[in-house]
Amino acid sequence: MPFIRNTARSFKRRHRDLGRDDVLSLVERLWRSSYHDLDTLVIALLELYIEQLSPDDIAVVEQLLRRSNTWDYVDWLSVRVAGALVERHNRAKLVLSR
Helix, strand or coil: CHHHHHHHHHHHHHCCCCCHHHHHHHHHHHHCCCCHHHHHHHHHHHHHCHHHCCHHHHHHHHHHHHHCCCHHHHHHHHHHHHHHHHHHCHHHHHHCCC
């Protein structure tokens, strides 16, 4: 985990200006891989780029949650990504009941 978190922070330092569309594109491409570490990196990046996401992006997070194959992804995505989106945007609360 420390390596993955450091990699995500290093990426963000080099790509501070990455826009929402680029973040979501990167997330989708990395998540398609069959490598556990890349899936984990996706969650770390979403956490770091949370300010780039809009309330509508809760749908993307929901899909990642539904496609997660392990509880640690679900826990991390739920608390640090979905939870952060809900805290930032009231409109994101509308999907919580699902």
